[in-house]
Amino acid sequence: MTSSKPKILVTRRLPESIEARMATLFETDINEGDVTLTADDIIEGLAGKDVLVSSITDRIDADLVARLPKSVRLIAQFGNGVDNIDVEAAWAAGLTVTNTPSVLTEDTADMAMVLMLALPRRLVEGTQMLVRDGVWAGWSPTSMLGHRLRGKALGIVGMGRIGTAVAQRAKAFGLHIHYFSRNRRPPAIETPLEATYWDDLDAMLGVVDIVSLHTPHTRETFHILSAERLMAMKPGSFVVNVSRPELIDEAALVTQIENGHLSGAALDVFENRHGIDPRLLALAEDNKVVLTAHMASATLEARIEMGETVIVNIRTFMDGHQPPHRLLPEGPRDAGRSQRA
Incomplete structure (x- = not known):
């Protein structure tokens, strides 16, 4: 039958x-x-x-x-x-x-927040130092100094469900919320977050300390962080991407980290069709980039x-x-x- x-x-x-x-x-x-x-x-x-x-x-x-x-x-x-x-x-x-x-909103937002902490607080580097060396010299006032999150400016690109969930978490950590999105969010969302809306992405990139990407990959968002925009970002800032690798000109990102204009990046997604870029891996080895294995929704x-x-x-x-x-x-x-x- x-x-x-x-x-x-x-x-x-x-x-x-x-x-x-x-x-x-x-x-x-x-x-x-x-x-x-x-x-x-x-x-x-x-x-x-x-x-x-x-x-x-x-x-x-x-x-x-x-x-x-x-x-x-x-x-x-x-x-x-x-x-x-x-x-x-x-x-x-x-x-x-x-x-x-x-269904991926909460887990992806959690991952973005983890990566925001991992970069400036040098969490991966601190773990690797212990595991690799097997010996710890002990605490020192100047050892493993990172940077505080509270008071820094977070620029969210794409304030949809996930972007909003990230903003809610980041607000609890004391970050100042800025965002660029196709449409401005209503006061019911903006006001509790004390969020600043930018209708000009280039202008926002010049003033924020961390840029977190939360927009889908479309024709309009392909390389939304282009070589020109990466160069125009605030010196010493970080990039976090748990969305799609196509949103960033990866080669240009590597160059801006290598030359010291950007402090680093935390990437859960990256170009991998022909293997991970050796330059990107070298930056990860040098603890200027944190790479995770597309784990944002892995719960x-x-x-x-x-x-x-x-x-x-x-x-x-x-x-x-x-x-x-x-x-x-x-x-x-x-x-x-x-x-x-």
């Missing part, structure tokens, strides 16, 4: 509770090896399937979209970012694309909530309704759209 359940391909292992729930609701095929699948692997695995449950490690470009079996109607991304998906090509092919926003709670959101998107779509986290392409959306049966 043919199953009436939706048939899905899940390209990476998910928390056990989510896999169990998917197995109950859907006819589920999971990549047990938990390694990045090739395009051919994905196409083969999708034979007869309705839904592709992708993650950020899957490259779903226009070529792969064109090869997808006609049975596939939904790409349900396990993640907030969709830089790995050609959303325009999927739209033109009649596919629906969803993601898992909102069990977040991963489970992401999985539940994927399930909601699939069930809503398969029931004939518009899923709550449907994504649309950035450009015009009426021309060239096909329909899938």
Whole structure:
């Protein structure tokens, strides 16, 4: 007997509770090896399937979209970012694309705050000194001196859910909140934070001590911290990025840290398509850069909530309704759209 359940391909292992729930609701095929699948692997695995449950490690470009079996109607991304998906090509092919926003807010904001502390207080350097040397000479009045957070100016680029959550945490640490965003936040948000709105990013960058990025990667935000803007930042300031690597001209960032204009950076995301830039690694070895392994959303709670959101998107779509986290392409959306049966 043919199953009436939706048939899905899940390209990476998910928390056990989510896999169990998917197995109950859907006819589920999971990549047990938990390694990045090739395009051919994905196409083969999708034979007869309705839904592709992708993650950020899957490259779903226009070529792969064109090869997808006609049975596939939904790409349900396990993640907030969709830089790995050609959303325009999927739209033109009649596919629906969803993601898992909102559930990552608190964990990502926590991570941003951890990195803000790690840089000026030299937390990683202090740990490595003990682990590497195995001997501690003892406390000294001039040893491991860092910088105080209280009283410093934090410039947030993108005051959405995550940016606001970061501002709330930073305010508790005594930081002065500045922000640049597409739209000014209402007084109900601004006033408790005593936040200063800037409609000119370049002007804000010249006065803040820490810049924290919390905007999605779009055509408009690609290299929003360009070489020119990095040079225009306040001397001795820091950069924190838990969002997307494409927001920063990474080579220019490295140069500005190397030449001493910037004090350092804390990056949970960075260019890694061809391996981490050796210059960036050298700065990390020199304790001027803190690198973490894309861990901003890496809590069990977040991963489970992401999985539940994927399930909601699939069930809503398969029931004939518009899923709550449907994504649309950035450009015009009426021309060239096909329909899938």
